[in-house]
Amino acid sequence: MSLRILSGLALLALATSASAVDLKDLTQATGGDPKAATTGGLGNLGSLGTVPGLSLPGISGDTASNAAGVLQYCIERKFLGGDAAASVKDKLMSGAGLGDAAAAEADPGYQSGVQGLLQGSDGQSLDLDSVSGQLKDKACDYVLDNASSLI
Numbered sequence: 001m002s003l004r005i006l007s008g009l010a011l012l013a014l015a016t017s018a019s020a021v022d023l024k025d026l027t028q029a030t031g032g033d034p035k036a037a038t039t040g041g042l043g044n045l046g047s048l049g050t051v052p053g054l055s056l057p058g059i060s061g062d063t064a065s066n067a068a069g070v071l072q073y074c075i076e077r078k079f080l081g082g083d084a085a086a087s088v089k090d091k092l093m094s095g096a097g098l099g100d101a102a103a104a105e106a107d108p109g110y111q112s113g114v115q116g117l118l119q120g121s122d123g124q125s126l127d128l129d130s131v132s133g134q135l136k137d138k139a140c141d142y143v144l145d146n147a148s149s150l151i
Contacts, residue, residue, distance in 0.1 A: 056139065057120020059146040067147040068092035069104075069113020073128065074140035085144055091151040118143060 059067050071089035074080040098104045105111070112119055116128035118139065128136050 056142055057118055057124045057126055058122045059118075059143065059150070060121035061150055062121045063109065063119055064092050064147070064150050065096040065098055065107050066109035066113040066117075066119045067143055067150070068096065068098065069107075069110040070116070070118050070128070070140070070143045071147060072110075072114050073116045074136075074143065077136075079137045079140040080144055088144060088148050088151060092147055095151060 057063075068089050071080065071085055071092070075085055075089065093099060093104065093110070096107070096110075098107055098110055109119060118126045118128060120126075126139065128139055131139065
């Protein structure tokens with residue numbers, strides 16, 4: 001085999017293994033802190049798997065309205081389904097004073113979340129549109145699991 005073919009196969013193997021990475025692997029790569037900030041290279045995650053240094057923003061009571069918006073984003077795009085996700089989102093919205101549509105539209109945190117921007121309590125953020133479908137699915141699960149602890 002030529003060197004060019006071997007290089008192509010190596011890149012294909014790297015891309016395939018990167019797409020199989022789950023968020024537990026990603027947080028382990030960053031010292032095990034799932035609430036740490038995202039870092040540069042995130043946009044490349046879906047292609048060649050720039051995994052080192054990647055983890056997810058922390059979710060707390062300060063970011064409950066944003067988490068509710070992200071849950072709405074995930075539900076609309078079918079990354080989350082069922083009554084459980086909608087129930088958590090509705091409870092978060094109610095607790096954050098976003099029980100009516102006008103309040104939700106006026107809340108910048110919620111609106112950012114609906115657009116797919118997860119804002120962490122640590123000031124960091126993750127644009128869900130910048131990650132691949134599998135990682136987006138895992139990120140939505142992360143938000144649901146952590147948001148559940150806020151209600």
